Amino acid sequence: MQSRYKKITVKIGSNVLAKPDGTLNVSRMAHLVDQIAFLHKNGVEVVLVSSGAVAAGRAVLQPAKKTDAVSQRQLWAALGQVKLISRYSDFFHEDGLVCAQVLTTKENFSSRGHYLNMKNCITTLLENKVIPIVNENDTISVTELMFTDNDELSGLIASMVDSEALIILSNVDGVFSAHPDSEDAELIERIEIQEKEPENAISSEQSNFGRGGMLTKFRIAKKVAGDGIGVHVANGTRENVLINMLDTQKELKHTFFVPNEKSSSGVKKWIGYSDGFAKGQVTVNQGAIDALNSEKAVSLLPVGIVSIDSGFKKGDLIKIVDESGEIVGIGKASYNSDKIEHEKQSDKQKPVVHYDYLYLENRLNGSS
Numbered sequence: 538m539q540s541r542y543k544k545i546t547v548k549i550g551s552n553v554l555a556k557p558d559g560t561l562n563v564s565r566m567a568h569l570v571d572q573i574a575f576l577h578k579n580g581v582e583v584v585l586v587s588s589g590a591v592a593a594g595r596a597v598l599q600p601a602k603k604t605d606a607v608s609q610r611q612l613w614a615a616l617g618q619v620k621l622i623s624r625y626s627d628f629f630h631e632d633g634l635v636c637a638q639v640l641t642t643k644e645n646f647s648s649r650g651h652y653l654n655m656k657n658c659i660t661t662l663l664e665n666k667v668i669p670i671v672n673e674n675d676t677i678s679v680t681e682l683m684f685t686d687n688d689e690l691s692g693l694i695a696s697m698v699d700s701e702a703l704i705i706l707s708n709v710d711g712v713f714s715a716h717p718d719s720e721d722a723e724l725i726e727r728i729e730i731q732e733k734e735p736e737n738a739i740s741s742e743q744s745n746f747g748r749g750g751m752l753t754k755f756r757i758a759k760k761v762a763g764d765g766i767g768v769h770v771a772n773g774t775r776e777n778v779l780i781n782m783l784d785t786q787k788e789l790k791h792t793f794f795v796p797n798e799k800s801s802s803g804v805k806k807w808i809g810y811s812d813g814f815a816k817g818q819v820t821v822n823q824g825a826i827d828a829l830n831s832e833k834a835v836s837l838l839p840v841g842i843v844s845i846d847s848g849f850k851k852g853d854l855i856k857i858v859d860e861s862g863e864i865v866g867i868g869k870a871s872y873n874s875d876k877i878e879h880e881k882q883s884d885k886q887k888p889v890v891h892y893d894y895l896y897l898e899n900r901l902n903g904s905s
């Protein structure tokens with residue numbers, strides 16, 4: 538088989554792995570594992586991000602007494618992750634492969650040190666021909682510390698390991714022009730990163746077992762494609778979906794988010810996905826926005842800052858917003874916010890955020 542890619546991240550959604558009664562669809566799991574093993578034997582490195590722990594745990598037992606939603610989820614995830622990974626381990630073993638479990642939390646992405654440790658672990662597994670299976674550590678990730686869903690996590694992982702493509706498998710053929718159940722819904726086969734979100738076409742409601750829904754897939758796919766990684770959203774319940782997608786001789790109906798031509802550097806990618814951990818915020822004027830988004834490598838100078846919305850220290854991540862509050866980018870502060878006014882008086886202003894530590898939301902024209 539001639540493969541389109543040599544390194545991919547595959548995300549399998551809860552809806553792909555759960556049967557209507559919530560129990561694990563083991564035959565589907567086995568089929569997906571067989572496809573991954575086939576790709577692996579054809580020289581494709583695969584990182585798997587798999588949901589399904591909560592769905593698998595739900596089928597194991599019901600709580601003995603009335604339990605709040607968070608405790609119930611922790612119970613099911615803790616029970617279900619064991620079932621999930623042991624099934625994967627058995628199926629990969631049958632195909633002559635070894636898999637490993639990587640559990641993570643959103644907080645692990647906030648520290649550059651933890652981020653690099655995780656990257657090193659996954660890279661080492663890949664070098665040893667092991668299939669890493671990543672999931673959120675649902676037992677400790679609760680409420681505000683959670684990823685929106687595993688789509689967000691898969692985007693972070695794809696970017697972290699420098700995948701050529703991210704493949705998001707759900708229970709629909711891709712992104713539709715309206716809810717897939719409605720009569721006039723059509724599959725959108727190609728989405729450019731400049732395209733606006735069809736907010737009213739994509740309902741935010743989730744399917745039976747999913748967490749984030751199609752809207753989060755759309756948002757994360759655009760962000761990942763902006764970093765130069767092609768994103769495919771396809772139906773994981775279809776036979777041979779992964780092989781048909783990767784084989785250059787085959788065609789598969791699905792949605793493809795066209796990647797930006799240039800990719801961002803490692804540190805910029807990490808900064809780009811860490812907006813939830815920003816400590817400070819500055820508002821910038823239109824002149825600064827135009828300069829930052831130009832073809833040139835431009836750092837953020839104090840002169841473009843209209844206001845300091847929340848103070849920060851040297852080394853903190855800060856959000857950069859426009860005058861209507863829209864996010865322009867995120868960067869690492871070169872000095873404390875209380876120095877900005879003093880710097881503004883200087884003939885040779887030092888950048889508040891150096892270009893090398895600046896991640897722009899609008900990376901449409903090949904700029905990074």
Ligand SMILES: Nc1ncnc2c1ncn2[C@@H]1O[C@H](COP(=O)(O)OP(=O)(O)O)[C@@H](O)[C@H]1O
Pocket residue numbers: 549550551552553706707708709711712713714715716717738739740741742743744745746747748749750751
């Ligand atoms: N415009 C749309 N195109 C495709 N799917 C949509 C759209 N609007 C809503 N959805 C729903 O999004 C669901 C998939 O998201 P989600 O529930 O998070 O699944 P998963 O568990 O695979 O991550 C689909 O089952 C579908 O019903």
Ligand SMILES: N[C@@H](CCC(=O)OP(=O)(O)O)C(=O)O
Pocket residue numbers: 549550551552587588589590591592614672673675685686687688746747748749750
């Ligand atoms: N970590 C959870 C995944 C929840 C989740 O994000 O599900 P999905 O919307 O299917 O990606 C689990 O394993 O059940």
